[in-house]
Amino acid sequence: MRNSILFIFLILSLTAVYADTGIRVKDTVFIPKEYYVGDKVELRIKLDVESNYRLQLPSALPSSSWIDINSIEITDNNKVSELRIVFTSFIPGTRSFPTLFLGEVILNSVKIHTSSLIEIREGGFIGIEDQLLLPGTKLGLSIIVGILFIGPILIILLLGPFRRKIAKVLKNNIGRSPISKLNKLLRELDDQRTGISCRRFYIRLSAAVREYMSKRSDLDFITMTTSDIEIALIQVLGHREYSSMLTDMMKLSDTIKFGKVTTADKKKMDDIELIKNISKFLEEKIKSNDKSRSSV
């Protein structure tokens, strides 16, 4: 609305200025109609020139700090001349075009209005503006971000087998606590005690102890040999007798695993019981440590 009023005002002012100079402005066209700072614009002014006046191109293009005049052309057609001025404005707002000397005719006080992309506020310094986005960009970005975040969730929800697999992995690894995992394995081993070989039994048992101890302490029992475990157990359990008993069990499992030695069924039961007791002791120790830490 504001731009339309300004446009009408410009037309009227041009008509008023040149009414008494032997020429009459018939029509004014800006291409494009609305332009911004830095845009290249063509201004076409149709002039009705009296017969005793002649239009001539200026010897040099007028210059100014706020505007670049790129070219000026004059076309004549049955008393109606057209002036084509290509320019680029660098300051927003309404300003007077530099004076044009067109032979016997002087064209001055031509008003042009350069629009601004940013809102012009009055008074005080204008703060730093946000990065300008093309209309519709924000919506596009929102859609892309939405797809990126919601897309994978939708895929997981839609793909049944994959969803079930993830649920299984989560159930087996994250959902279950180290002690419940160990107890489950001990129950399995107890059931299969007579069914599997002695070697297989102790491979699974020692691996379960290593995994449980690694998860319940800061030490990596998976990469420890029995001698390393012997030292680490004293630190983790803080119970000399249990440490010694578990070390003996690990030594026995080394003998069975690598020395092709077997052991009695009773020994297997005793070892399962020993690990149950030690894990129970460790869980209680961790709980009491947590409690005393939180009370401090």
Add this chain to the structure above:
Amino acid sequence: MSNSLEERVQEASESIKLCRNEIGKRIIGQNSMVEGMLMAIIAGGHVLLEGVPGLAKTLAVKTLAEVIDADFKRVQFTPDLLPADLVGTLVFRQQTGEFIIRKGPVFSNVILADEINRAPAKVQSALLEAMEEKQVTIGDKTHKLPSPFFVLATQNPKEQEGTYPLPEAQLDRFIMKLLVDYPSPEEELKILRMMGVEKEQKVSRLLTPELVKKLQKTASSILVDKRIEEYIVAIITASRQKEDASRSYTRFIDFGASTRATIYLYRCSKIKALFEGRTFVIPDDVKSVVYNVLRHRIVLSYEAESDELTADDIISQILKVVPVP
């Protein structure tokens, strides 16, 4: 068969214990060095000893040679030493008008190559060729070296000026590189009391070449489970991994251990089990010999050197990522 192996292992273990005690009459402490040397002899390999002067490296080798009941020669490596000084040469005999072979010190059962890095490359090369081939060529004739044939080379990690460091390919021929460290204060006190007055401590010749062969045979019968074999290979391949972000040590290694390292780690693990009086190898055996077998075979990167990391530091990091069976 199992009982027989157990008996043989117990017998071998006793023999080794006796040898260690015999060496212990002259060498106080340095258990790791003495064990490493005995291990190398049973494994049929050669040893590189590294330590500052005055830590009884030469005395240990001389004592070992005496205990082995074998021919022993010591060669002091110097910059002016020639290959012929080591392997021998052809000498012209005027009376008969013919060339006769004059065999060098390399024709012995036990050779002490003292300060091996002080001799130029051609001399080192001549010795290392003898170590690998167990034969030398003088003139146009090839001569077999006596059996057993062991080279125990020493080098000083300090005073590197004017030395010829052994290249990686030649270092790889040593089954072990043993680091000789200072004795503990208690051991130092024992040494002072024993060596304070100059007297020669006699040692008995317990380890005959026949016994060495018997120990070698027993060691080869030691059981190695499939899972232990896989553990050995996992350690070696872990040392060869390149630019693995999940394994931070990989940036400190330029070249990993060779296949020869795999073989020697396997052999030494078996001998370690024999030393412990066991008929089978356990992961502890592998872990206890891995430093001696790998430390001279892992080529460290510039980054490791700038961080002042040693091969032993890197081996520790490797062991921390390989699961134990």
